Amino acid sequence: MRRTSLVLVGGACLFAAASANASIEYRVSIDKSAGELRVAACADRDYARLELRAQDGANGYLLGFSRSDGGAVARSGDRLLARAVPDGACVNYRIAAARATRSNGRDEGMQTADGSWIVSPGVWLWRADEAGVLRLDLPAGMRASLPWRPRDASRTTYVLEAGGGDWPAWAAFGNVDERIVAGGDGTELRIAVVDAPSRQRADDLHGWLREVANATLTAYRRFPVRSAQVLVIEIGSNSSSPVPWGQTTRGAGVAVELFVRRDASLKELRADWTAIHEFSHFFHPYLGNSGRWLSEGLASYYQNVLRARAGIVSEAYAWERLDAGFGRGRNSATGVSLADISRAPRRRHSRQSGGWPVMRIYWGGAAFWLEADIALHRERGIGLEDVLAAYSQCCLPEAGRVDPDAFIARLDALSQSTVFSRLARQHSTAAHFPSLQSSYATLGLRVESDRAVLSSDADAVALRNKIMGERIAPTAFGAR
Numbered sequence: 431m432r433r434t435s436l437v438l439v440g441g442a443c444l445f446a447a448a449s450a451n452a453s454i455e456y457r458v459s460i461d462k463s464a465g466e467l468r469v470a471a472c473a474d475r476d477y478a479r480l481e482l483r484a485q486d487g488a489n490g491y492l493l494g495f496s497r498s499d500g501g502a503v504a505r506s507g508d509r510l511l512a513r514a515v516p517d518g519a520c521v522n523y524r525i526a527a528a529r530a531t532r533s534n535g536r537d538e539g540m541q542t543a544d545g546s547w548i549v550s551p552g553v554w555l556w557r558a559d560e561a562g563v564l565r566l567d568l569p570a571g572m573r574a575s576l577p578w579r580p581r582d583a584s585r586t587t588y589v590l591e592a593g594g595g596d597w598p599a600w601a602a603f604g605n606v607d608e609r610i611v612a613g614g615d616g617t618e619l620r621i622a623v624v625d626a627p628s629r630q631r632a633d634d635l636h637g638w639l640r641e642v643a644n645a646t647l648t649a650y651r652r653f654p655v656r657s658a659q660v661l662v663i664e665i666g667s668n669s670s671s672p673v674p675w676g677q678t679t680r681g682a683g684v685a686v687e688l689f690v691r692r693d694a695s696l697k698e699l700r701a702d703w704t705a706i707h708e709f710s711h712f713f714h715p716y717l718g719n720s721g722r723w724l725s726e727g728l729a730s731y732y733q734n735v736l737r738a739r740a741g742i743v744s745e746a747y748a749w750e751r752l753d754a755g756f757g758r759g760r761n762s763a764t765g766v767s768l769a770d771i772s773r774a775p776r777r778r779h780s781r782q783s784g785g786w787p788v789m790r791i792y793w794g795g796a797a798f799w800l801e802a803d804i805a806l807h808r809e810r811g812i813g814l815e816d817v818l819a820a821y822s823q824c825c826l827p828e829a830g831r832v833d834p835d836a837f838i839a840r841l842d843a844l845s846q847s848t849v850f851s852r853l854a855r856q857h858s859t860a861a862h863f864p865s866l867q868s869s870y871a872t873l874g875l876r877v878e879s880d881r882a883v884l885s886s887d888a889d890a891v892a893l894r895n896k897i898m899g900e901r902i903a904p905t906a907f908g909a910r
């Protein structure tokens with residue numbers, strides 16, 4: 431375990447408090463043949479007014495509702511309202527879960543190859559805003575992957591934080607093969623493969639993601655999140671990418687969804703960057719659109735650095751991929767700054783990929799993190815991962831948005847430097863992609879005909895090793 435001398439700057443742990451006063455218990459069971467999820471939302475104190483809320487449009491999947499004490503329940507759109515609910519009474523409701531998976535509405539459910547259900551919790555869990563617990567009672571042969579943190583090793587009771595019901599998240603029920611990858615300090619990834627066609631394929635997918643998860647552990651030996659859900663869903667696709675789509679969601683705890691091409695070989699998957707990119711999003715809080723260059727930049731930087739550290743790719747290859755990315759960023763959205771791009775309404779970028787100049791944002795952000803990493807090593811004798819480790823210990827919330835300026839200020843304070851604010855100002859206000867010439871010179875890096883040429887200068891080698899080399903014994907924070 432790392433010994434650190436943390437600089438705590440009022441870093442309240444935002445995620446510890448919410449679960450202590452759970453007062454609604456949601457008992458969830460399944461009638462597979464009826465295609466229904468059944469929920470009993472039970473009070474453990476008297477409620478003058480109990481309101482259970484679902485996501486927009488969930489109304490159509492509510493099949494019926496009642497109260498265990500015979501009292502009234504009123505429905506108003508996507509809300510159920512019960513008054514004078516005594517301690518121990520439950521509001522019972524039934525949800526057409528199988529139908530939700532066939533909605534083809536991206537927000538409601540997804541149909542899988544073998545009939546497992548993937549349903550948004552906002553559709554099936556009509557819940558109060560306050561914290562609660564969810565208890566799962568599954569029929570024989572059915573297993574689940576849920577987005578919330580399990581309360582204990584039995585993995586049948588989950589902790590529902592207060593609020594958090596409005597952002598996307600997914601729950602999977604059916605042929606779900608969930609396996610745990612443990613990191614330091616009790617952190618874990620709950621990796622769930624849905625509807626694998628064979629045991630061998632499930633083993634391959636889990637082996638691949640265990641390798642990727644372990645690559646993220648090369649940063650500071652534990653995951654930045656306590657318990658994250660990773661859903662792996664195979665799809666038919668003509669995409670050249672073995673992982674045509676991946677995303678990180680923070681609707682009910684941090685989660686990653688990876689859509690894997692059904693015919694992707696293990697070799698193709700190991701060579702792909704999508705999974706490590708998504709896992710790298712664990713290192714930062716949600717920063718909103720204005721912080722997108724920081725969040726996508728960090729994931730784009732680490733998708734190369736962490737794979738090199740873990741030995742999945744060579745150091746030279748990682749530099750080549752970073753350099754190629756910088757080249758794409760340099761050719762995108764010239765003449766406007768990252769700050770301008772972040773402020774501008776999305777439609778202003780409508781001619782480029784989904785409304786955003788994606789390459790400029792991703793690789794402009796990656797250039798910032800590379801230069802921050804170099805500056806930290808030179809000025810403070812520490813690496814970016816040391817600062818992110820300290821941030822995750824004191825300050826990283828698992829839900830809610832953090833203002834990008836506040837994030838940068840906190841990283842400055844933790845590193846006892848002005849590296850982050852100084853470089854963020856430079857990088858965000860420059861109208862063109864930065865020249866990385868002096869950073870390349872410091873690294874002893876040239877790229878000729880797409881091939882990295884690495885100098886043998888001792889200082890350059892040492893710096894490159896600190897960035898790309900595996901850190902078997904991480905340096906103590908603040909040590910020179």
Ligand SMILES: [Zn+2]
Pocket residue numbers: 707708711725726729
């Ligand atoms: Zn990303």
